[in-house]
Amino acid sequence: MPVIEVKELTKVFKVPKKEPGLGGAVKGLFHPQYQNKVAVDGIHFKLEAGEIVGYIGVNGAGKSTTIKMLTGVLMPTGGSIQVLGRDPHRQRVDNARDIGVVFGQRTQLWWDLALIESLNLIARIYNVHPVKYRLMLNQFTETLELDELLNVPVRNMSLGQKMRSELAAALIHEPKVVYLDEPTIGLDLIVKERIRDFIKAECVSKGMTVMLTTHDLGDIEELCRRVIIIDDGRIIYDGPIDTIKKRFGKYREITFDTVENVNGLNLPDGAEMLPSADHKVQIRFDRTRSTASRVASSVMNQIEVSDFSLSEPNLGDIVKQIYNGALERETQ
Amino acid sequence: MMTRYLNLYWLFLIQRLKVLMEYRASFILGASSTIVWQASSIAAVWVVMQKVPSLNGWNYDEVLLVYGLVTLSKSINHMFADNLWTLGRVYIRSGGFDRFLVRPIDPLFHLLADRFCQDGVGNFLVGAALVVKSTYALDIVWTMPKLAMLVVGVLSGGFIFIALNLITCVAAFWIVDSVPVTRLVFDNHLFAQYPLTIYPRAINILLTWVIPYGFASFYPASYLLNREIGNIAWFGPFVAAILLFIGYRLWQLGLKYYSGTGT
Amino acid sequence: MIQTARRNLSAYTAIFAMIPKLFMAYQIWFWIGLVLNIISMAILVFFWRAIYAETASISGLALDQTLRYILLAFIFMPLTSSDLVWEFGSNLREGMMIHHLLRPINFQGMNYAQSLGTLVTRLALQIPMVFVAVLLFGLRFPTDPATWGAFLVSALLGYTVMFFFYWFLACLTFYTTEIWGLGVLIEGMNFFLSGSLVPLVMMPEVVRNVVLAIPFAQALGVPVSLLTGITPLSQAPQVWLTQVLWIIGMWILSSLFFKVAVRKITVQGG
Numbered sequence: 001m002p003v004i005e006v007k008e009l010t011k012v013f014k015v016p017k018k019e020p021g022l023g024g025a026v027k028g029l030f031h032p033q034y035q036n037k038v039a040v041d042g043i044h045f046k047l048e049a050g051e052i053v054g055y056i057g058v059n060g061a062g063k064s065t066t067i068k069m070l071t072g073v074l075m076p077t078g079g080s081i082q083v084l085g086r087d088p089h090r091q092r093v094d095n096a097r098d099i100g101v102v103f104g105q106r107t108q109l110w111w112d113l114a115l116i117e118s119l120n121l122i123a124r125i126y127n128v129h130p131v132k133y134r135l136m137l138n139q140f141t142e143t144l145e146l147d148e149l150l151n152v153p154v155r156n157m158s159l160g161q162k163m164r165s166e167l168a169a170a171l172i173h174e175p176k177v178v179y180l181d182e183p184t185i186g187l188d189l190i191v192k193e194r195i196r197d198f199i200k201a202e203c204v205s206k207g208m209t210v211m212l213t214t215h216d217l218g219d220i221e222e223l224c225r226r227v228i229i230i231d232d233g234r235i236i237y238d239g240p241i242d243t244i245k246k247r248f249g250k251y252r253e254i255t256f257d258t259v260e261n262v263n264g265l266n267l268p269d270g271a272e273m274l275p276s277a278d279h280k281v282q283i284r285f286d287r288t289r290s291t292a293s294r295v296a297s298s299v300m301n302q303i304e305v306s307d308f309s310l311s312e313p314n315l316g317d318i319v320k321q322i323y324n325g326a327l328e329r330e331t332q
Numbered sequence: 333m334m335t336r337y338l339n340l341y342w343l344f345l346i347q348r349l350k351v352l353m354e355y356r357a358s359f360i361l362g363a364s365s366t367i368v369w370q371a372s373s374i375a376a377v378w379v380v381m382q383k384v385p386s387l388n389g390w391n392y393d394e395v396l397l398v399y400g401l402v403t404l405s406k407s408i409n410h411m412f413a414d415n416l417w418t419l420g421r422v423y424i425r426s427g428g429f430d431r432f433l434v435r436p437i438d439p440l441f442h443l444l445a446d447r448f449c450q451d452g453v454g455n456f457l458v459g460a461a462l463v464v465k466s467t468y469a470l471d472i473v474w475t476m477p478k479l480a481m482l483v484v485g486v487l488s489g490g491f492i493f494i495a496l497n498l499i500t501c502v503a504a505f506w507i508v509d510s511v512p513v514t515r516l517v518f519d520n521h522l523f524a525q526y527p528l529t530i531y532p533r534a535i536n537i538l539l540t541w542v543i544p545y546g547f548a549s550f551y552p553a554s555y556l557l558n559r560e561i562g563n564i565a566w567f568g569p570f571v572a573a574i575l576l577f578i579g580y581r582l583w584q585l586g587l588k589y590y591s592g593t594g595t
Numbered sequence: 596m597i598q599t600a601r602r603n604l605s606a607y608t609a610i611f612a613m614i615p616k617l618f619m620a621y622q623i624w625f626w627i628g629l630v631l632n633i634i635s636m637a638i639l640v641f642f643w644r645a646i647y648a649e650t651a652s653i654s655g656l657a658l659d660q661t662l663r664y665i666l667l668a669f670i671f672m673p674l675t676s677s678d679l680v681w682e683f684g685s686n687l688r689e690g691m692m693i694h695h696l697l698r699p700i701n702f703q704g705m706n707y708a709q710s711l712g713t714l715v716t717r718l719a720l721q722i723p724m725v726f727v728a729v730l731l732f733g734l735r736f737p738t739d740p741a742t743w744g745a746f747l748v749s750a751l752l753g754y755t756v757m758f759f760f761y762w763f764l765a766c767l768t769f770y771t772t773e774i775w776g777l778g779v780l781i782e783g784m785n786f787f788l789s790g791s792l793v794p795l796v797m798m799p800e801v802v803r804n805v806v807l808a809i810p811f812a813q814a815l816g817v818p819v820s821l822l823t824g825i826t827p828l829s830q831a832p833q834v835w836l837t838q839v840l841w842i843i844g845m846w847i848l849s850s851l852f853f854k855v856a857v858r859k860i861t862v863q864g865g
Contacts, residue, residue, distance in 0.1 A: 013593060073433045075591040089591060096436040108431045110446075112351040124343055125435055127336075361776025368780055372787035379793045379802065380646055383653045388645040512627040519631045522638055530645035535637070 001085070002046040003177060003209040004070065008079035011040040011065050011233075039065040041233035042079065049176075052203060052210040054220035054241070057230040058319060063213045066230070067179050070211070071101055083177060097126065100175035102166050104182030109154045115165050116150040119172060126173035133172065140168040143198055160191035167195070171202060178203060180212045184219055196222050221245065231319050248318050250288050254295055256281040257307040265302055271295050337441055344445040352450050359450045366410075366454030370403060373525070374462075390527045393466040394557060400462025402524045402549035405489025407459050410452030413494040415443055417511060420504030429590070440583055472556055481555045481565060488568035489548025493521070495575035496543065498583060505586030521545040527553075540564075544571050629723050632669075633731075636724065639665050639792070640732045654797045656825065661794060663735070664823045666728040668791045673717035674754050674814040675789040677710055680781065683765035684774030692860055703762070703850075710758055737822060745831040746822040752838035753814035759845035760810040762853065769856040790816020796825055813841055 017033040040062045047053055057063045068074040069081060072088035072095050081088055088095040101108070109118040123133045141147050144164045154162060163183060170178065180199070184192045200223060203210045212223060220227055220241060227244060229237040237244070258279050265273060265281070270289025276282035281303075285295050292310055299305065352359045377399070381392040390398070423429040423443065432439035463482075472478065500517050504510035520538070524545035528536050539546040547568040555562025643665060647658040656664075686692045695702055728734035737743065764781060768774050786792065788811035795803055795816045806812050817834060820826040826834065 068430070071430075071434050073430050073591065075588075092433065093436045096434055099434065101434045103427075103430065106427055106431070108434075110347070110351075112354070113347055117347050117350065121343055121347060124340060125437055127436075357771070357773050358776055361773050361780060365776055365779040365783055368783035369786065372783055372792070375787045375802075376792035379798050380653075382799060383797060384646050384649050386649050387642070388648060512623050516627055516630055519634050522634060526638070526642060526645075530641045531637075532641075535641075 002082075003049045003051075003084060004045075004047040004211070005082040006043060006045050006070075006079070007081075009040055009043050009066070009069065009076055009081060010038070010078035011062075011069060011074065012077045013037045013039055038233050040069070040076075040230075043230070043233075043235045045228055045235065045238055047209050047211065049209055050204075050207045051226065052199075052212065052224050054224035054227040055211055055213045055230065056215070056217075056220060056227060057213075058215075061230045062233040063230060064181060067181055067211070067213060071099060071179055072096065097173070098176045100170035100173070100178045102163075102170045102178075102180045102183050104163070104166075104180075104185045107154060107162065107166065109162075109165060109169055111155050112153050114151045114153050115146065115157075115168075118154065118165075119169060122169050123172055128173050132174075136172050136174065140172070143201065144168055160187050160194075163187060163191070163195060164198075167198065167202075174206065176208060178208050178210045180210065180214075182214055183212070184214065184216055192216070192218070199223060229319065229322065231322075236319070236322050244318065248321070250286055251284050252287055252292065253282060253284045253311050254292065254299075255309050255311070256283070256299055256303075256305045259304040259306060262303055265299060268294050268298055271298075337437075340437065340441075341445050345448050348448045362451040363454035363457070366451050367458055370455070370458040374399065388527060388530045390529075393469040394553070395526060396462050397466040397470065397556065398527055398549045398553045399525050400459050400466060401485060401489065401553055402459075402521060402545065403455050404459030404463060404486045405493055405548035406521060407452045407455035408486070408490030409493035409497060410455050411449055412452075413444055413497060414449035414452060415447040416494075416497045416501040417514060418447075419443060419501050420508045420510045424504055424590075425508055433591075439587065440580070467556070470557070478556055481552055481562075484568055485548070485552025485555070485565055488572040489545075489552070491572035492544055492548055492568075492575055493518075495572060495579045496545075498579035499575065502579070502582045502586040505590045517543055521548070524549045544575075547571050625720065628720075629727075632724050633727055636666070636669055636727065636732065639669065654794075656794060656796065659733075660823060660825065662732065664794045664819060664825060665792075666732060666734045667822055668789075668815055668819045670721050670724055670728060671718070671750065671815060671819060672789075672791055673714055673721065674750055674818070675757060675785055675791070675811065676717070676782070677757060677761040678713060679706065679710065679758075679761040679765040680768060680778045681774060682706070684768045684778075687768055687860070688772075688774075696857070703853075706762075707755075707758060711754075714754060737824065739828075742822060742824065742828060745828055745834075746818050749818035749821050749831070749834055749838060750814070752835060752842065753818050756810050756838055756841040756845055757814040759842065759849045763845065763849035766849070766852045766856040769859045785811050788812060789814065790819070794825060795820060810841060810845060813838055 013036070014034040015037050017035050043062075043066070055063060055066070065074065069076050070083060070088060072092040075089045083095055084098055086095050088099075108122075109115065110121070113121075119137065128136070141150070144167060146164065146168060149157065149161055149165060152161070154165065157165065167183070170180075183199070184195055187195065196219060199210070199212075202208075210223075212219060214220060224241055226239065227237065227241050228235055253274070255276070258281055261278055262281050267273065267283065268285075268290050271283050271285035274282040274284055281299065283295055283299065285292075296308065374396070377395060378392070381387065381395065385391055387395050419429075423432075429439075432442045435442065496517050497514055500514040501510050503513050507513075520543045523531060523535060523539050528539055528546055528550040531539075536546075539550075547565065551562055551565035551568065553562070554560075555565045640662060643658065643661055646653070647661070651657060653661065683692075686695060695705075698705075725734075729736075761781075764777075767777060771777065788806055788809060790806065790812045795806065795812060798806060806816070817826075817838070821828070821831060821834060
């Protein structure tokens with residue numbers, strides 16, 4: 001039986017229509033006009049026990065609305081959700097006992113309390129058995145290197161320290177399902193690496209089912225075998241990360257600033273010109289068939305270049321390309 | 333269930349006190365600032381009643397008893413339910429309210445337990461001192477019913493304060509900043525600092541049946557002073573219960589609305 | 596010289612003009628505040644009426660004279676309040692104090708202009724309460740222009756006393772982070788000591804002497820006593836002189852304290 005099962009899930013928000021000016025504001029007060037905004041539009045998916053799934057999309061795609069519905073905070077407009085066989089909104093309290101949540105940008109700890117005191121409180125809120133709690137605390141102290149943090153109030157922690165503490169707080173009651181909403185946002189590479197290692201070790205070893213939302217493709221690549229990509233409230237991809245990696249991971253883009261406008265260029269095999277602005281030339285190349293230096297030297301031999309930069313594909317681009325049928329083309 | 337929540341509350345309280353001890357100066361200033369405000373009003377009453385020893389048939393100590401009872405009731409609300417005021421500004425606007433909803437305890441309990449308010453201690457001390465001082469000066473004979481009334485009056489008064497704040501603070505789910513609404517109702521308790529007989533009928537009705545702060549001070553005080561009207565004070569617990577019921581229903585409605593919209 | 600003065604002046608007016616806009620941002624609070632004020636005013640009025648039910652005169656004041664004092668004191672309450680403590684506190688917390696001190700404009704002068712702007716706005720916002728007092732509680736304003744003149748001079752002088760006094764208190768924020776508590780504490784004392792609740796003449800001798808030995812009453816109790824005729828007009832010059840002496844004293848004291856306090860940020864960094 002799947003741990004999370006989502007069917008036809010829809011969320012529609014009523015947003016008040018604001019009319020300009022004072023007159024509009026007064027009118028809005030007496031006859032509020034609403035328009036519907038579909039945040040999540042009939043999505044389906046299933047997560048099996050122990051799966052770690054990346055749930056990605058650009059800002060406003062419907063990610064956090066989905067997470068809020070899965071955690072029971074929001075009530076769906078339509079469709080159904082089953083988490084461990086329960087409806088998370090109707091059975092909110094029962095559901096809450098079995099889930100752990102990290103909202104990356106908001107703390108669930110008490111700002112002024114030392115970490116250990118926050119953890120004590122949380123353990124009591126979740127009714128964790130004292131012996132069990134000791135055990136977990138010792139374990140986290142080691143794996144998350146919390147020993148020097150336990151007596152520090154959250155307000156005095158760095159971003160990375162805060163995130164380690166958040167993870168401990170979210171997992172201290174050994175939830176069966178974990179939602180991690182942007183757990184690495186704003187962290188530097190080394191800290192990100194540590195957090196990912198911890199998630200991997202902790203969740204995999206305990207067989208937790210994890211749903212991870214992120215902007216960071218690195219998180220997904222390291223942690224997940226499966227990704228779900230959501231855009232404009234709809235799922236546009238649900239499948240193995242490998243397909244995405246193969247299709248998009250092998251591409252790089254180089255952007256050249258040029259002195260004059262350029263129409264045609266001779267490019268090496270595996271490189272193609274993308275539509276770009278005036279005085280810019282954007283070229284995408286396949287790393288398996290060409291190299292950055294080959295592309296760059298070829299371009300520079302043909303035209304005068306004032307500057308250039310190399311970039312990895314980002315999530316927005318991938319989404320755009322999926323829309324343009326990139327994945328279908330690949331499978332054909 | 334009940335014991336679990338009581339235990340939890342105790343834990344929250346201990347943690348909060350630890351924090352307050354960290355900010356000791358702020359704790360003391362907060363508590364004493366409420367004392368100073370009350371002292372100002374009481375000083376005015378004292379000055380005036382030196383000259384004229386009767387306020388509509390109530391002597392200085394009787395007035396202090398009324399004042400002390402409402403202050404005690406207010407302090408219960410101030411210490412244990414002050415966080416209601418911040419529901420919109422602190423929790424809903426920032427999205428921090430979601431944290432309550434992903435935890436396996438009642439969100440209203442969580443909200444209340446999250447912050448014990450130290451400033452209320454000042455009110456408690458002022459109220460207690462006034463009640464002790466005035467009942468001692470008035471030679472009140474503490475029969476069982478009177479002792480019971482003291483407890484019933486203060487507690488139901490406290491719950492009336494809490495319930496009225498709950499009813500108005502729930503507006504935060506719809507309009508986010510509910511503080512103006514709450515303040516509008518809350519400030520009517522100032523009427524109840526003096527015997528209601530000094531006001532016109534309309535205000536008496538308002539303070540008895542609409543915004544019934546009268547049950548926090550005037551009626552129990554009347555009872556303690558053997559005034560006939562004081563018998564109404566026994567309705568206090570019912571009034572408090574009804575208001576709490578309304579408040580909690582509205583809270584549930586608010587939660588429902590919140591889970592429909594989020595923020 | 597004249598140019599600098601003009602530049603200063605326009606800077607002051609700019610600051611002055613900005614204040615009302617800030618207030619309008621809080622429109623609901625305007626209406627709510629109105630209702631809250633009506634409640635407080637009603638309590639005072641009914642309290643005094645009940646007191647006077649037993650007697651025709653207290654310390655030589657009849658009911659309508661006392662009510663007139665209480666209502667006018669209520670309306671002119673803004674004379675005794677100031678945001679200086681909070682202003683200093685937030686400037687210090689955000690590290691802005693040093694910027695203000697570096698500006699080519701006298702810091703105290705700038706604050707005085709700003710305070711006057713706030714005062715005028717706050718008084719303007721009391722206009723609805725004037726209607727409430729007149730229509731609901733039967734306030735009648737004095738009609739004698741000389742009384743008004745004496746009051747206005749005394750009010751401005753008294754306000755200036757309080758400005759320097761608050762300046763003195765605001766310097767405490769250099770030493771403590773408990774600004775909020777400090778501010779509320781001062782306001783609480785001000786509530787009684789300014790004479791807003793009880794006319795000064797009714798206070799027992801000892802209390803009155805204490806109240807007159809500290810500055811709070813200078814901005815409210817003293818001028819409103821003039822306005823209501825409780826202090827006879829003939830004593831106005833004497834009142835003004837006392838207030839001028841207060842100003843000089845508070846000015847010296849607050850400037851000295853400020854000089855000492857400012858060293859804290861110039862030495863330790865703000």
